[in-house]
Amino acid sequence: MGNALFGGGGLMALRTSLTASKPRAHEKALIAAMEKAHTLGMRETIAAAQQEMRDDVEAAGLGYKLAGAVRKEVYPNNGTLSLDPAGMVFAEGGKPGSRSAAAILGHYERGxxxxxxxxxxxxxxxxxxxxxxxxxxxxxxxxxxxxxxxxxxxxxxxxxxxxxxxxxxxxxxxxxxxxxxxxxNVPGRKALDFGGIFRRQGARLGERVAAHFEYRG
Known part of the structure; x- marks a missing residue:
């Protein structure tokens, strides 16, 4: 149901995917329930990943300003629901090293x-x-x-x-x-573990989708 995609630029992304054939009239309610569950599950997972990453930055002694550079996006981002939503958590600043916040977080996360x-x-x-x-x-x-x-x-x-x-x-x-x-330089500072956080939160995507699924046939 969910795949974790790891790419450059400090970006970590998830998406769910479910292919549906053209629905019959009595199937529309089921598909609407599935769209809602997939989308809400993705939003909840991405928000949890962002918050845990921000907490990790502050626990590393890097401060709330750098923690605030951890941003999120969930698609569709226009308020609609989808059977195939996607989300990502990223360090604001684009190309690694091109902006100070992204550079600091990237170096600590990569070691x-x-x-x-x-x-x-x-x-x-x-x-x-x-x-x-x-x-x-x-x-x-x-x-x-x-x-x-x-x-x-x-x-x-x-x-x-x-x-x-x-x-x-x-x-x-x-x-x-x-x-x-x-x-x-904070003594005893630990390295950031964005990859581990994202894998843990991504593993919970399926259960979150299931928790949001409500359908009465």
Whole structure:
């Protein structure tokens, strides 16, 4: 009844699928009941997955602002019901590393290298070059400064975190490029487990659909 789809960009999706032939008149009530059960079951499952992921972010010490970057969508999203609904939970920000919130959540969920920097952790964005000699890991802040021969500059981001920027040449001028995001280093912080959460919630999709099914023939 339900399939979990895992793709790039921190996106995790579910969908139910049920193929129905053209209904006879007396079957319409049954199909309407099934559409309602599938759609409500999907909405409940996706909402539960989103909330558990947000709780996981806060439990990891990453704060409520980053937790709020975990968003959800359920389709159809126009209030109609469907035998084939779909839903997803994702980190706001699009391409991993292209926005600070998505970059931080993605790195913690995947377990990518994060460099301690004073009392904070420097999370690299996708603009940081990779060091091919050591398993293609992102360069550290010190290595980035050495590579480009310039110092990283600090500035506060909309999320409240501090970003490390570097002035880069673009055309005849320069632009400020976000290279790292600093987050508070909390001792004993655990890694995020979005995949495990989504699998657990996805496994309950069938029972939620059944709980919403009401039909009197």
């Amino acid at each position: 990518n290298p994060i460099t301690p920097l004073g009392g904070a952790l420097a999370v690299p964005t996708d603009k940081v070059p990779l060091e091919s000699r050591f398993g293609r890991r992102p360069l550290t802040p010190a290595e980035v400064e050495a590579r480009f021969g310039r110092k990283l500059q600090r500035a506060r981001l909309k999320t409240g975190n501090i970003g490390l920027f570097m002035r880069m040449r673009k055309g005849k001028g320069t632009v400020s490029v976000l290279m790292f995001v600093l987050v508070k």
